[in-house]
Amino acid sequence: MAKLINVSGLSGKMPACFVLEMDGKRIMLDLGEGPEPGIYPDLAHVGDVDCIVLSHAHMDHAAALHLRPQIGNPPVYATRTTWSFLGDAPVAEADRRFLPDQGACLIEGLTAQTGRCGHSPGGIWVHFSDHGGVTYTGDWSVESNLLPFDMPPVADTLLTDASYGDRDEALEDQFSKIYDACEDGAVLCVPSHGRGPEMALAFLARGHIPRLGKSIYAEIEQLLENETLYDVTQKPVLKALLQQQDYNSAFSTTDIIITTEANAESGHSAELLAEFGANGNFIFTGHVPDNTPAKTMLTNGTAQWFAWNVHPRQRDVIAIADQTRARFVLPAFVDPKKAENLFTILGERLCCEQELTLPE
Ligand SMILES: [Zn+2]
Structure with missing residues (x-):
């Protein structure tokens, strides 16, 4: 049975940390701090994981790597650019793994794919192909005049940045x-x-x-x-x-x-x-x-x-859900009170389970 577990990030602007259990592996997606300094995911009941995948180098996604001993000191995957920003992160060279900015890869033996997220240089989304497909977007934007965004492939399950909730201004x-x-x-x-x-x-x-x-x-x-x-x-x-x-x-x-x-x-x-x-x-x-x-x-x-969008607007979250034909959409990093319209539009696709069992 495969599962997507929320550790932190699903019900408010909280540090990113999720665990994907699939094909006998436990993969942590991001391990951040903040945005308020000193706010960390609670790893007390997470147990050991096989690896951590970092979407990008921002602190709310990557600044809690010092907590790695609590989860078995697993190896950490990120792009070369992300590693260049995280130069002094407490991860030994031998534990650093490298992901492509875009393209196919293996993560602890699982078939995966990454693409550029339009939010931070070297930032990526990651897609796992088994169990109907699972995509974790990290932070993303389609509005950058500089950083490209690659649309992820079709997937049943979409864990997406929805930081702005109902904000839709261009x-x-x-x-x-x-x-x-x-x-x-x-x-x-x-x-x-x-x-x-x-x-x-x-x-x-x-x-x-x-x-x-x-x-x-x-x-x-x-x-x-x-x-x-x-x-x-x-x-x-x-x-x-x-x-x-x-x-x-x-x-x-x-x-x-x-x-x-x-x-x-x-x-x-x-x-x-x-x-x-x-x-x-x-x-x-x-x-x-x-x-x-x-x-x-x-x-x-x-x-x-003044506002400056670096996350998806309401229309962008709907578009990625439509285009990737997601059946289960988990909107992350947003207070549900700020996303009432978005949640209504997502309708039956909306999924706020702390532990989601994935299709076989
Ligand atoms: Zn970010």
């Missing part, structure tokens, strides 16, 4: 609002290995050259080294953007600056906050945890927040 419309708010300069704070390069392309498309923090510059350099990771038609634009960066002139409050970290808690954005203070137009676009400068500034009205 990224293009969201960006128009951001663009208007940046007229007199702005510091756009973004996470590492996230939306930074895409945001830069969006400004370029409107004829505006943004200034990049050095970490975003390095991210674009790394992307350019691997054509599987991005839409290669953007290559000349990205190369020109790097050439236009001038780190000899100081960053000013009138520049449009895209830099890390996402909540001005560390890195260059924290340095700019210390330097610009109240003169800076700080803009945040992601999940804002408590106890961060972003939270404080947004609470006292000295910064702005």
